[in-house]
Amino acid sequence: MGWNVTKEEELEDAILTLKFKLAQKIGICAGMTVVDMGCGQGGFTVSLAKIVGDQGKVLAVDISDEYLAEFMDRLNKHGVTNIVTFVQADAVNLKDVLPDESADVVASYRFLEELKQPRAMPMIVKEMVRIVEEGGRIGIVELCTEPKNEAEKAYIRLHRESGDSLFEPSEIIEAMKAAKLANIRVEKVETNIWFSSDLAKQNLSHAQVWFDAHVEKSLGKLIDKYGMKYPAFLAFSGVK
Numbered sequence: 001m002g003w004n005v006t007k008e009e010e011l012e013d014a015i016l017t018l019k020f021k022l023a024q025k026i027g028i029c030a031g032m033t034v035v036d037m038g039c040g041q042g043g044f045t046v047s048l049a050k051i052v053g054d055q056g057k058v059l060a061v062d063i064s065d066e067y068l069a070e071f072m073d074r075l076n077k078h079g080v081t082n083i084v085t086f087v088q089a090d091a092v093n094l095k096d097v098l099p100d101e102s103a104d105v106v107a108s109y110r111f112l113e114e115l116k117q118p119r120a121m122p123m124i125v126k127e128m129v130r131i132v133e134e135g136g137r138i139g140i141v142e143l144c145t146e147p148k149n150e151a152e153k154a155y156i157r158l159h160r161e162s163g164d165s166l167f168e169p170s171e172i173i174e175a176m177k178a179a180k181l182a183n184i185r186v187e188k189v190e191t192n193i194w195f196s197s198d199l200a201k202q203n204l205s206h207a208q209v210w211f212d213a214h215v216e217k218s219l220g221k222l223i224d225k226y227g228m229k230y231p232a233f234l235a236f237s238g239v240k
Contacts, residue, residue, distance in 0.1 A: 012043075014193045018230075019047040019109060025187055025235040026139025031055040032104040035131055037091050037124070038062060038111030042071040042084075044141075048107065049080035058084045059098065061091060091124050098131050106132045107139040112172070118165040122175040129179040132240050138181060140172060144188060144232040151194065151229035154222050161218065172236055181238030191230040 023044070028034060028051045039045045039060035049058045058080075060071070065088050075081045089097045091111075106128040112121055128138050145166050147153040160166060169186060176184050 011193075011195070015043060016047065018189075018191055018193065018233075019044045020050065022109065022141050022189060022233060022235055023047045023051055023107070023139075025189060026105070026107055026141065026237050027137045028052065028105060028107065028139070033057045033102070034059070035098065035103045035106040035128075036060045037106060037108040037128060038114065039071065039086070040111075040114075041067045042074040044107075044109035045071070045084055046074055046078045046080055049075070049083040050078065052083065054083065056083060059087055059103070060084055061087045061089055061094065061097075063088070063090050091127060092120050094127055094131065100130055101133040101136075103132050103136065105137045105139060107141075109141045110143065112140065112142055113159065113164045113166055115165045118167070121165070121167065121171070122178055125172075125175040126179045129181060129240055134240055136240050138176065138179075138236075138238050138240070140176075140236040142167065142172065142234055142236070144169075144234050147231050149229065150222065150226040152231040154219055154226060154228045155231060157219060157222075158228075169234055169236075172234075176236065176238045179238075181240060184236070184238040187235045187237075189233045189235055191232060193230040195228040 028048055030051065030053045032052045033056060034048050034052055036045045036048055036058055039062045042060065045058055045060045052058060068086065071086065072081070075084055087097055108128075112124070115121060125138070125140075132138060143156070143159070143166060145156060145168070147156050156166070173184060173186065
């Protein structure tokens, strides 16, 4: 059954439910120490914190503190402030911030797509592996770039036209292999979250949806006709 979203609050609830499910898929459990790479506004961080609970810990890493106020508001709203520590640092090199083998899991949610320098992706994966303990897990969640319908095509086109780095699954798997991860798995997770056409055109930054004049001109009629839908996600995981 689909989640046809017509209000912004409903969309945030739907996405939080999705992130919670994805966090479970990549092996997050109660009591773990987890690093959230590229935490942004903290939606995935909240899901991680809710799962690890008071006996766990989440270190949320981002190169910018641009969204820190919103990040803290989200933690407060969900009652997980005591579980999370924000770390402002570049994910390419965290040696001065996070020691070797200091986490049970290192995870990211739609972080790779936002890289301004796509060539840094393999270095970030290696840094994730450095931080996780022996036998620990790396979990990477990214959009599936093979849309099944026009509404999903609209969402993918929006992000491509916005300049996002939508990697092919083979590129991420190759980076994981190069970092010497074992038991590499990729699981597709369907979302079934549909935006109404009116909601899709609002500035929904927490949902990673935004329009400018160029996008409105190129996608507006398409979205009016078909709406917009979150495509499936790919949950990559591997063991150190």
